[in-house]
Amino acid sequence: MVTIKDVAKKAGVSSSTVSRALSGKIPVDEKTKERVLAAVKELNYQPNALAKGLKEGVTGTIGLIVPNICNPVFPLVSRGVEDTARKHGYTLILCNTDEDINIEKECIQKLRKQWVDGIILAASGRDDSHINELKASGLPMVLLIRKLGDEVDAVVIDNKKAAYQAVRYLVDTGHQRIIAVIGDTTLPLYSERFQGYCQALEEAGIVPDPSLVIKVPDNESCYDAIYRLIKKGVKADAVFALSDPRALEAMRAVKDAGLRIPQDISVVGIDNLQFTPFLDPPLTTVSQPLYQMGEAAAERLISIIKGDKSPPYINVMETRLIIRKSVECRTSNKIMQL
Template sequence: MVNIKEVAERAGVSPSTVSRALSGRVAVSPETKEKVMRAVRELNYQPNALAKGLKEGRSRTIGLIIPNVRNLVFPAAIKGITDVAKKYGYTVILCNTDEDIETEKAYVDNLRKRLVDGLIFSTATAASTHILELKEQGFPVVLMIRHLEDKVDAVIVDNFRGGYEATKFLIERGYRRIAFVNGTLELDLYRQRFAGYQAALAEAGIAYNEDLVVHGTRDWEDGYRAILTILERGQRPDAVFAASDPKALGVIKALKAKGLRVPDDIAVMGYDNLDMSELMDPPLTTMAQPFYEVGQRAAERLIKLINSKRKNKPVVERLPAQLLVRSSVDYGLAGQVIATGK
């Protein structure tokens, strides 16, 4: 590998002059800079980013820690992060934890040894004390999709409003026995969607029925089992609100297996607007989450924290979900997007 001394010899200048010419922060004559750049091209010199980072205290890298790389909510958010990082000259290192907190802590230690400038987490739970410790140490940290109350900077979706608007939409279409297939209540985002569901029912004067609710589902197979559980309880909903699109897929598959039609017998609504939701049979009415924008805002916030010279009060930004109407709910405006949360 070519080093800076070899470039200096080829250009006929000192190594410190090469360093100044490449940094762009110290003026050198145009003639000298051209000699250095010609030597760099001829020798295909690649500056040592790690050495530069050690000298400047910056590596221009960001660590991104997610809980499940197979979860389809993440590709758009990752694209948003990498687009912003590229714009500002940062590289993103992606780490997948599989929801294992010890794996996550090991990644954090490793990334800090590699001098990353900041971290974006989408893994926050009540057990994430290590994230709070990073914040207390003044290390730049931003959460996305999940958050830790108002203790750490975060970019999330307004899940209470999203759950409320989804349920309200179903009620306005004439549905009254609305089942709810939810994720784990250990995550605030599912607690908020559930609270929104309950609030819309209460506002409409519809009594809450716990037999129409199943918590703790993770994927489409759990969604499949959840609606069967509700039916086995002797309940017959006229609509199902699933707290994610994969859960809604499982619900639709189970209803079809029971010989029930969607939406003629039971309407189904999701929450995400993943790419697959439009390809379902029937296409899924859902609350569209702005994942790309979440990733963008999280990266922009992190870079702002990296460049800040003072400790700032945490900011939690809540972006609205949008109601996207398709054919899984009996409604005459299929294909329309309706803005909510304003």
């Protein structure tokens, strides 16, 4: 590897003169600068950006920690973060935790050892102690998808509202026996979506039926649970899935159980992922602005890195119902579908 000493030797100057010539911060006479630049070009010298950054107190890198990069939500979010980081001259380091809290903690420590300028964290939500420690360290950070009270900057959606929008639409179109496919309700994201499901039912005078609630761990499919429920003859006219991937599993289970969508059972999800318009039938879902959430998180982090001292801000981004063909209107008031 070519070093600054090699450049200095080639140009016939000291290493400090090479540094001054390349930084442009301290004047160097034109002929000397030309010799240095010629030596740099001839030797194909690449300055050590990390060393330079450490000397100046910045490295031009930010870390992004996500719980599962295979979840279709996170590639879109990550792209939003990376595009924004690149626009501002930052390099992104991506870490995947597989929803493991210990790996999440390790990622934070490794990124800090890499001297990143800040961290964007989509936390697992199973433990907050390491997030509080990171906040106390003073390293700029922004939470994404999942928040921690009002003490840390975050970019999120209103999960309760998103679920409410989906289930309220089912109720308004005449559905009453609605299966809910929910994750671990000890986690805030899933708990909030379950609350939205219950609120929409209760406002319509429908008592939530525990026998219609399916709780499935993140690493398991809901296919078998829905298939068995339908085959048992449980009366249901719709499925609310907490995410589009879950809705896709539900659609497969419904069809394999011999029922039609939406004539026999309607299905709705949350996300509005790219594949949803191409399902059979196209999926009605609640859209969350995933790419824009990544953009917003990166913009906020970079503003903090650059010295923004404003109080922590919880950026709650809007969701909206996307009506397609997976819900059948069972009332006389027909609702237009896309």
